[in-house]
Amino acid sequence: MEILxxxxxxxxxxxxxxxxxxxxxxxxxxxxDLDGAAWRAIADDEPANGQGRSK
Amino acid sequence: MQAAIDFSHYLKSAGTGLVHLDLAVExxxxxxxxxxxxxxxxxxxxxxxxxxxxxxxRLALEWKAGALDPALFVSRLAELGYKAYPFExxxxxxxxxxxxxxxxxxxxxxxxxxxxxxxxxxxVWSGNVSDMLPEQRDFxxxxxxxxxxxxxxxxxxxxxxxxxxALRARGVNMDVPISIGIVLALxxxxxxxxxxxxxxxxxxxxxxxxxxxxxxxxxQNMRRRTRAFxxxxxxxxxxxxxxxxxxxxxxxxxxxxxxxxDVVLLRPGERCAVDGNVIEGRSDVDQxxxxxxxxxxxxxPGSAIFAGTLIRSGTxxxxxxxxxxxxxxxxxxxxxxxxxxxxSRYLRLAERASRLYAPVVHATAxxxxxxxxxxxxxxxxxxxxAIAVLxxxxxxxxxxxxxxxxxxASGALFGSxxxxxxxxxxxxxxxxxxxIFDKTGTLTLPELDVANLADIPDDVVKLAGRLALSSxxxxxxAVARKAGAAAPLxxxxxxxxxxxxxFYEGRxxxxxxxxxxxxxxxxxxxxxxxxxxxxxxxxxxxxxYAFAVRQRLRPDAAEVVAGLAxxxxxxxxxxxxxxxxxxxxxxxxxxxxxxxxxxxxxxIDRIDELVRQGCKVLMVxxxxxxxPALAAAHASMSPVTATHLSQTVADxxxxxxxxxxxxxxxxxxRKALRLMRQNLWLAVIYNLLAVPIAIAGLVTPLIAAAAMxxxxxxxxxxxxxxxxxxxV
Numbered sequence: 001m002e003i004l005x006x007x008x009x010x011x012x013x014x015x016x017x018x019x020x021x022x023x024x025x026x027x028x029x030x031x032x033d034l035d036g037a038a039w040r041a042i043a044d045d046e047p048a049n050g051q052g053r054s055k
Numbered sequence: 056m057q058a059a060i061d062f063s064h065y066l067k068s069a070g071t072g073l074v075h076l077d078l079a080v081e082x083x084x085x086x087x088x089x090x091x092x093x094x095x096x097x098x099x100x101x102x103x104x105x106x107x108x109x110x111x112x113r114l115a116l117e118w119k120a121g122a123l124d125p126a127l128f129v130s131r132l133a134e135l136g137y138k139a140y141p142f143e144x145x146x147x148x149x150x151x152x153x154x155x156x157x158x159x160x161x162x163x164x165x166x167x168x169x170x171x172x173x174x175x176x177x178x179v180w181s182g183n184v185s186d187m188l189p190e191q192r193d194f195x196x197x198x199x200x201x202x203x204x205x206x207x208x209x210x211x212x213x214x215x216x217x218x219x220x221a222l223r224a225r226g227v228n229m230d231v232p233i234s235i236g237i238v239l240a241l242x243x244x245x246x247x248x249x250x251x252x253x254x255x256x257x258x259x260x261x262x263x264x265x266x267x268x269x270x271x272x273x274x275q276n277m278r279r280r281t282r283a284f285x286x287x288x289x290x291x292x293x294x295x296x297x298x299x300x301x302x303x304x305x306x307x308x309x310x311x312x313x314x315x316x317d318v319v320l321l322r323p324g325e326r327c328a329v330d331g332n333v334i335e336g337r338s339d340v341d342q343x344x345x346x347x348x349x350x351x352x353x354x355x356p357g358s359a360i361f362a363g364t365l366i367r368s369g370t371x372x373x374x375x376x377x378x379x380x381x382x383x384x385x386x387x388x389x390x391x392x393x394x395x396x397x398x399s400r401y402l403r404l405a406e407r408a409s410r411l412y413a414p415v416v417h418a419t420a421x422x423x424x425x426x427x428x429x430x431x432x433x434x435x436x437x438x439x440x441a442i443a444v445l446x447x448x449x450x451x452x453x454x455x456x457x458x459x460x461x462x463x464a465s466g467a468l469f470g471s472x473x474x475x476x477x478x479x480x481x482x483x484x485x486x487x488x489x490x491i492f493d494k495t496g497t498l499t500l501p502e503l504d505v506a507n508l509a510d511i512p513d514d515v516v517k518l519a520g521r522l523a524l525s526s527x528x529x530x531x532x533a534v535a536r537k538a539g540a541a542a543p544l545x546x547x548x549x550x551x552x553x554x555x556x557x558f559y560e561g562r563x564x565x566x567x568x569x570x571x572x573x574x575x576x577x578x579x580x581x582x583x584x585x586x587x588x589x590x591x592x593x594x595x596x597x598x599x600y601a602f603a604v605r606q607r608l609r610p611d612a613a614e615v616v617a618g619l620a621x622x623x624x625x626x627x628x629x630x631x632x633x634x635x636x637x638x639x640x641x642x643x644x645x646x647x648x649x650x651x652x653x654x655x656x657x658x659i660d661r662i663d664e665l666v667r668q669g670c671k672v673l674m675v676x677x678x679x680x681x682x683p684a685l686a687a688a689h690a691s692m693s694p695v696t697a698t699h700l701s702q703t704v705a706d707x708x709x710x711x712x713x714x715x716x717x718x719x720x721x722x723x724x725r726k727a728l729r730l731m732r733q734n735l736w737l738a739v740i741y742n743l744l745a746v747p748i749a750i751a752g753l754v755t756p757l758i759a760a761a762a763m764x765x766x767x768x769x770x771x772x773x774x775x776x777x778x779x780x781x782x783v
Contacts, residue, residue, distance in 0.1 A: 008198065011171070011174060012198075019164065022163045023160065026159060031156075032108065033108040033110045034110060035109040036086075036089060036108060036110060039086030039089065040086075042086075043086060043090055
């Protein structure tokens with residue numbers, strides 16, 4: 001059971017890191033445009049077909 | 056033709072030589088638009104950032120200060136096919152956005168704490184039935200306390216503060232039992248942990264907070280989205296004013312930048328964006344948006360002009376006043392105050408439920424404790440059992456039952472073009488049994504329409520439309536719009552107050568007053584048939600034509616009236632317009648009850664009379680003269696073209712040319728109210744099942760956690776049914 005000495009602080013620290021990550025993402029405005037973010041993930045990277053757009 | 060907009064009011068410094076501009080963009084509705092706009096604008100040199108917000112249809116731009124003219128972006132977007140207008144977040148929207156973000160942060164804290172505590176709770180639950188040492192259990196309980204206590208203290212603040220303010224006002228709301236439940240659960244858990252007991256409820260308490268915050272966040276986010284959309288609409292209306300920067304020089308500035316005391320110029324065809332008094336000039340003005348009266352009035356030096364007035368014939372100079380001295384506006388704001396006070400007495404379903412719920416629950420807990428004491432249990436055990444009752448009845452499901460439905464239903468309404476202003480609008484709209492429509496601008500379209508288009512050959516209509524483009528007169532503008540004209544003719548002269556004339560393929564053509572075109576006989580013929588119409592004549596060589604321009608009913612008005620009648624809702628028209636016009640509209644729509652030439656006071660009196668008869672009235676209107684009635688009615692809706700005041704007072708605003716959103720709103724609201732009631736019953740049934748277990752003293756933390764999340768999930772799922780297609 002001595003393993004708890006490592007595992008418990010480790011678990012708490014990981015949880016805390018996760019929380020900090022969430023707060024950071026919130027602060028940097030990542031939840032401001034959820035609809036747009038959903039599409040950005042699958043959008044083409046920059047100018048793959050820069051002029052190839054029709055209309 | 057479009058006047059350049061002065062951007063200086065909207066530009067913000069973004070630090071280190073960068074300038075920031077927010078634009079509301081019309082027509083962004085897919086990911087393709089987003090990519091197209093961002094790619095195109097990023098290629099402009101000196102632009103450091105161009106980012107579209109798809110949720111709010113907005114574009115944030117940053118560029119090196121002084122390097123670019125902001126008008127460039129607007130024209131570039133126009134080339135891409137989007138209309139863009141600079142906009143400024145108003146205070147209400149900023150506040151809603153801050154609240155939404157605050158709730159999300161608290162939700163994040165509570166959710167992370169809940170996850171980590173679960174990791175500690177599961178070993179305790181399984182350890183309790185196997186071979187866990189009491190020391191280990193205590194250690195895990197203490198760890199849970201270490202995580203939960205600070206997390207709860209932070210994330211449950213919205214409930215505590217709302218409960219406190221309710222108690223201070225000597226009332227009870229849903230947050231009172233919630234707060235009591237949370238505090239008791241945490242306090243018992245700490246005491247039990249100190250006493251090395253088997254059960255602690257840290258996990259249940261933090262999970263409860265997380266679920267409730269999720270409900271609150273959904274609610275708040277919907278409100279934020281509505282505000283953002285309303286902000287865009289205000290920007291898209293592009294209310295500008297032509298201001299005198301000195302006695303001879305004028306400049307077009309956004310209406311937001313106009314201050315009381317400024318002098319503005321109003322030209323024929325313009326809609327006034329400010330309140331003020333005429334200091335120079337004479338003109339026919341159309342105040343139908345304000346009074347409902349469709350006949351033009353005359354404005355002379357000294358008369359009051361209200362925002363929304365359409366200038367028809369002459370040019371006016373107007374001094375802007377903060378609170379316009381006009382008797383109409385004064386009277387209306389007084390009526391409005393009184394009506395709004397009456398409305399604030401409405402008790403929401405959630406409040407009514409919590410008034411019943413809290414005493415029952417607290418009494419049950421007390422009886423449980425006394426019962427166990429009488430039965431001979433120890434004082435400690437009795438207290439713990441009573442607290443278990445409070446924890447298990449803590450209205451998690453009840454707290455979610457209504458906001459969850461409200462969120463889903465307002466999302467559905469949003470999709471069909473109805474924006475809700477008030478949180479309890481759905482409940483009130485669902486209860487109505489009578490609809491009062493205003494006529495002008497509500498049952499009819501806000502823009503004029505050509506009634507006899509079918510009688511005139513197509514090529515003539517096209518040519519007249521192109522000629523009409525050169526005139527600013529609203530009646531001519533209606534001809535141009537209906538003809539779908541886009542290319543103005545060259546070398547056209549305008550005779551002020553008469554019409555426009557020029558040459559087309561060598562023939563002289565003219566458009567304007569019937570006398571200007573020598574078509575008085577044609578005009579009289581039209582007026583005999585339709586006394587409400589304005590006539591504009593067109594002459595090409597020797598051929599003469601007359602267009603009857605008039606207000607047209609919304610295309611689906613009759614259907615909507617019939618639909619409301621089918622639902623058992625009585626419909627009546629109460630208008631400030633003259634009798635023949637109202638009578639005609641009522642006949643066409645098949646509405647039997649109508650009143651014409653009604654003043655704002657009489658509109659309220661009519662509503663009061665109906666209230667005394669026990670009716671719940673939905674008022675639908677757009678004019679300034681409707682605003683008090685909108686506030687006095689049980690529920691109210693306005694078209695998006697309504698005056699500013701009416702839109703703020705109305706519970707809901709609907710978009711588009713059609714009237715069907717009114718019908719949809721009633722249908723969706725009724726369905727939503729049914730679901731809310733169902734949800735409340737689900738919560739009650741859950742309590743009926745769970746409370747006996749708690750009273751018997753059999754509630755373990757595992758049961759508490761499972762019951763709490765189970766009931767919340769059921770209520771949430773039931774709320775999602777408000778989305779079902781059949782309702783539209």
